[in-house]
Amino acid sequence: MLKAKPAAKRTLSMPTIKDVAKAAGCSTATVSRALANPEKVTEATRQRVARAIAEVGYAPNVAARNLRRAESRTIVTLLPDISNPFFSEIINGMEEVAHQAGYQVLIGDCERDPARAEAYFNLLPTNQADGIILLTSDIPRALVSHADARVDSPLVMACESFSDIDLPTVAIDNYQATAHAIDYLVSLGHERIASVSGPADNPICCDRTLGYRDTLAARGLSGSARVVEGDFGFRSGYQQGLALLEDTVARPSAIFCHSDEMAIGVLKAARQLGIGVPEALSVVGFDNIGFSEYCEPELTTVSQPRHEIGQQAMRMLLSILAGEGVVRRQILSTQLIVRKSTGRPAD
Amino acid sequence: MLKAKPAAKRTLSMPTIKDVAKAAGCSTATVSRALANPEKVTEATRQRVARAIAEVGYAPNVAARNLRRAESRTIVTLLPDISNPFFSEIINGMEEVAHQAGYQVLIGDCERDPARAEAYFNLLPTNQADGIILLTSDIPRALVSHADARVDSPLVMACESFSDIDLPTVAIDNYQATAHAIDYLVSLGHERIASVSGPADNPICCDRTLGYRDTLAARGLSGSARVVEGDFGFRSGYQQGLALLEDTVARPSAIFCHSDEMAIGVLKAARQLGIGVPEALSVVGFDNIGFSEYCEPELTTVSQPRHEIGQQAMRMLLSILAGEGVVRRQILSTQLIVRKSTGRPAD
DNA sequence: CTGAAAGCGCTTACAG
């Protein structure tokens, strides 16, 4: 019976572990060990194998290795929208750690489509991915429910969280970060501070809104609290900004936004209405994206340690995969970056 | 001899094709065929297999399939910098086409590091990737030289190109697009038009600079041509903008930039120097990224059909992989989007 | 149309 050969590939067939074994005068088992567990092999053998590998130009076939080891060395990160520059630095941090450990990261853009999220989750049971880092909570809960019960679920959340599912998480303290920003505005003299939040059902937005309300309350400013809802994008910030600023009877003197993009949208709305920033309106963003330094005026914003968030989330996931114990909750610190979009209110 | 079992995985062991075969009362070969070549199997068998699959909850093990078929169903796209929002829409286009054809796309952020690019290219011979789409030419040429000789190299360029290596390409006509933008500025009455280019050794920048120079020459404005070099980022646009605008003896009345980010940097420089846009300075960007509508003033820019570029590049690559003939060069059209950053020069 | 069997390229428990 003839060998069932796969369709001819365009790559000339690569040398396999057999070729190396032949060239080194040993078995494939020894080659494999020399590669994976060098300490189990004599120095002399190791060197012969190394020479043979160089000689034949061998590179392991990863599909075969993965099949045998039942792992993929691939981590998927799920995010809501790849075009949001907020995520790129996080991804860089993740890739840095992953590559160093011999893992790849596959970026899964969910685009609020449950089917997409599900497709990416399906990579797990089919051994196409070893773990998932969630940068969004906007996925069907069925995908993650019960995951918290299994200590070794290869799932980590970064930035976001679920209200009722306790996954290992790397994040910032959204409540405190917001409280700090609002305190800053109050200390400047603002008494009418509105907020443009992200989706109201998003847990991090809930935390921020709570921090906002509590801080106003603590300062005796509850009565002026006003929260409108956006979707983190430019346009929604612009639209909600217009709505807020066209209200001439109770126009806010400061607006706190859950994203820089929305803050920049608010800036545009203010410009359009002839409201000067920061003289007549203070605006605070969230995330410190690159553009926040280049808009007019430069944006005061809450900066998250994005690179570090990515690194830590990946480290946490790799620890879980290695079966190591793990601190299930890491809170990294934020920083309020004061630029030109905030100032004392006009009298 | 005992079976050499891979380390216990955290996923309960998934049903395999054997389980389906048993449940359907047929051989694994038949199950495989029912999945891959349903027409080779009777309707009745197909239905029994379908039922069995549902019953046992089977999903094919992709690593095994890939090993056997000697393919990965993974396409890598190499880009210079994932944080540049210009690429996200292109990636969306690529993913759309890829997913539909059962392929994944792996995003390879090269960050100007030759080792990174090489690592991603190494996925090809090791069957971890079936093809590569290059969104950057900033990689070691050794990786792609000779690729043009092999008609079936699984390599496609998008947006960029190499001066001396003729790879299948999807791009825009950078020369024409630039000529059109410069013509527009000239028609407005500008006679001193400077340009902030991307890296001077980048072929697309060369094309744009040529389009810029030729157009000025055709309008008898050669003498005022002035090109400074940036790196596509905000900061370089800001710095070169300052340099250009601080030259009080020959200050340009218009600046054409090879990216929106640089144009936004120029806007900031102008603001800082108290130069009004568009009254005293017109600015044109390139790419039409999301921010370009939200900066002050809104940016006139050259829009590329990014989604379509991504789609076409992926289609081209998949055609090559399928061994189909392919149009090796596709030029998509651009559009000059006139917003608020351009106007007639002051007298 | 269907099945038995080989084989993709690795890894590893066992025996020596």
Place this chain on the structure above:
DNA sequence: CTGAAAGCGCTTACAG
């Protein structure tokens, strides 16, 4: 320390 051999889960040429 090293080798022979089984096996990961598929696919496919061959025979019937």
